[in-house]
Amino acid sequence: MSEQKKPPKSRVFFVGMKLLHKPGNKPPQEKNSFFHTYYKWLLWLSLSLYFFTSYLITSNPNTTPTSPDTSSHVSNSESHAVPRALMDSETNSLGVLKNLKMFVYELPPKYNTHWLANKRCGNHLFASEVAIHRALLTSEVRSFHPYEADFFFVPVYVSCNFSAVNGFPAIGHARSLISSAVNLVSMEYPFWNRSKGRDHVFVASHDFGACFHSLEDAAIADGIPQILKNSIVLQTFGVVHRHPCQDVENVVIPPYVSPESVRSTLENFPVNGPREIWAFFRGKMELHPKNISGRFYSKRVRTDIYRKFNGDRRFYLQRHRFSGYQLEIARSVFCLCPLGWAPWSPRLVESVALGCVPVIIADGIQLPFSSTVRWSKISLTVAERDVGKLGKILERVAATNLSDIQRNLWDPRTRRALLFNEEMEYGDATWQVLVSLSEKLHRSYRTFSGSDELQSDT
Numbered sequence: 041m042s043e044q045k046k047p048p049k050s051r052v053f054f055v056g057m058k059l060l061h062k063p064g065n066k067p068p069q070e071k072n073s074f075f076h077t078y079y080k081w082l083l084w085l086s087l088s089l090y091f092f093t094s095y096l097i098t099s100n101p102n103t104t105p106t107s108p109d110t111s112s113h114v115s116n117s118e119s120h121a122v123p124r125a126l127m128d129s130e131t132n133s134l135g136v137l138k139n140l141k142m143f144v145y146e147l148p149p150k151y152n153t154h155w156l157a158n159k160r161c162g163n164h165l166f167a168s169e170v171a172i173h174r175a176l177l178t179s180e181v182r183s184f185h186p187y188e189a190d191f192f193f194v195p196v197y198v199s200c201n202f203s204a205v206n207g208f209p210a211i212g213h214a215r216s217l218i219s220s221a222v223n224l225v226s227m228e229y230p231f232w233n234r235s236k237g238r239d240h241v242f243v244a245s246h247d248f249g250a251c252f253h254s255l256e257d258a259a260i261a262d263g264i265p266q267i268l269k270n271s272i273v274l275q276t277f278g279v280v281h282r283h284p285c286q287d288v289e290n291v292v293i294p295p296y297v298s299p300e301s302v303r304s305t306l307e308n309f310p311v312n313g314p315r316e317i318w319a320f321f322r323g324k325m326e327l328h329p330k331n332i333s334g335r336f337y338s339k340r341v342r343t344d345i346y347r348k349f350n351g352d353r354r355f356y357l358q359r360h361r362f363s364g365y366q367l368e369i370a371r372s373v374f375c376l377c378p379l380g381w382a383p384w385s386p387r388l389v390e391s392v393a394l395g396c397v398p399v400i401i402a403d404g405i406q407l408p409f410s411s412t413v414r415w416s417k418i419s420l421t422v423a424e425r426d427v428g429k430l431g432k433i434l435e436r437v438a439a440t441n442l443s444d445i446q447r448n449l450w451d452p453r454t455r456r457a458l459l460f461n462e463e464m465e466y467g468d469a470t471w472q473v474l475v476s477l478s479e480k481l482h483r484s485y486r487t488f489s490g491s492d493e494l495q496s497d498t
């Protein structure tokens with residue numbers, strides 16, 4: 041210790057300290073060098089702890105790797121063990137989320153609220169980007185202290201530039217809007233740079249998620265923007281196999297369906313009321329699907345369903361839009377959920393919320409929140425090549441275990457899990473998103489770096 045009494049560096053430190061003291065004050069030199077040594081010790085200790093824990097994390101084969109260059113290969117970390125008890129423990133209002141802290145960036149309105157001038161923006165099937173943002177703003181996990189936050193939510197609405205021609209969202213500007221937002225936050229705050237975006241969260245609620253294109257070929261060709269590759273993307277797109285459009289840390293989320301519309305439908309048609317339609321589908325169903333760059337809409341599955349079962353008394357198949365179709369779902373036993381361009385569809389959410397057994401026809405689909413929603417107990421899955429046998433398959437279920445499936449499906453906890461409420465409710469879709477994020481806390485800089493002092497000092 042005696043050799044360190046006047047280390048060379050203490051001079052520099054002393055000069056630095058002098059600036060902080062008023063001219064009249066005599067700087068307490070001995071004390072300073074004591075503190076200097078003390079802080080060096082603390083720094084050394086924190087660093088060793090940090091390296092030790094990150095060694096533990098990276099060397100454990102069951103844990104997701106933490107180094108940035110390998111993280112992009114981890115697409116479906118959904119496979120982490122998830123406490124099933126989540127949906128059952130109603131004890132604490134925040135429960136498993138009580139340690140989670142989320143900072144929500146406040147961006148200029150052109151990135152988000154500006155688009156709400158169009159009423160559809162907050163209500164259409166891609167509106168989870170709006171709903172999650174809104175719910176986070178009032179949620180208890182929101183933190184106003186970014187240095188305390190585990191995750192950083194970047195609220196950019198990219199789905200609300202509705203085409204004047206066909207009314208569909210034009211998402212051509214999505215990439216530039218997002219990278220502009222990232223530039224902004226990385227210039228104005230230190231948090232993006234310090235983690236290279238690893239703890240930043242985005243929503244991509246379109247057909248092929250973060251690839252931002254509605255046709256699979258084009259989506260794959262474009263890929264996920266480089267700027268998002270390190271981050272966490274909440275996306276509606278999900279398949280169980282590897283796919284370039286989920287080659288990013290992600291959480292599969294349900295498409296948006298207005299909880300108010302579901303509630304008002306259920307007032308007239310409760311889940312356990314009469315269901316006089318046996319098998320229901322309403323939506324785009326081409327008799328002669330067009331060959332668009334080598335692909336057919338719905339891989340012709342919808343066309344096959346129509347050709348085979350239109351005219352079958354048991355099937356109620358409609359090809360035209362009708363605003364009251366939720367009433368039809370609420371009066372149906374089975375609701376067909378075939379793929380469209382992408383595997384997912386809002387019918388999944390509507391069927392579950394309204395108690396109609398979803399019949400999922402979309403090979404390889406990765407269903408939202410599959411670790412808490414017991415999909416195999418509440419739905420049927422039919423392979424695309426088996427649509428011709430739909431009648432027989434449904435008959436068998438109706439004769440055997442239909443009431444078991446309905447009982448599971450009608451459990452309020454199940455029906456609540458896929459809906460984004462304006463204000464987060466226990467067990468709802470925003471809640472499930474946060475539960476999924478809490479399983480990714482190894483990405484939190486706060487947790488990852490191990491020491492709060494270290495962060496604010498450097």
Ligand SMILES: *[C@@H]1O[C@H](CO)[C@@H](O)[C@H](O)[C@H]1NC(C)=O
Nearest residue numbers: 201202203204210211212213
């Ligand atoms: C909205 O989409 C159109 C194409 O449909 C495009 O020309 C326009 O630039 C987009 N608007 C914005 C603000 O990105």
Ligand SMILES: *[C@@H]1O[C@H](CO)[C@@H](O)[C@H](O)[C@H]1NC(C)=O
Nearest residue numbers: 226227228229230231232233
């Ligand atoms: C983050 O990095 C970028 C690019 O290197 C730089 O332009 C920006 O100023 C940095 N932001 C902060 C807050 O230092």
Ligand SMILES: *[C@@H]1O[C@H](CO)[C@@H](O)[C@H](O)[C@H]1NC(C)=O
Nearest residue numbers: 329330331332333334335336
């Ligand atoms: C669909 O179109 C592509 C060219 O875009 C062509 O190569 C393919 O043979 C067509 N398929 C069918 C079944 O017509």
Ligand SMILES: *[C@@H]1O[C@H](CO)[C@@H](O)[C@H](O)[C@H]1NC(C)=O
Nearest residue numbers: 416417418436437441444445
């Ligand atoms: C119902 O029966 C089918 C076979 O007919 C089976 O695949 C499915 O897992 C069963 N579902 C439940 C919830 O028991």
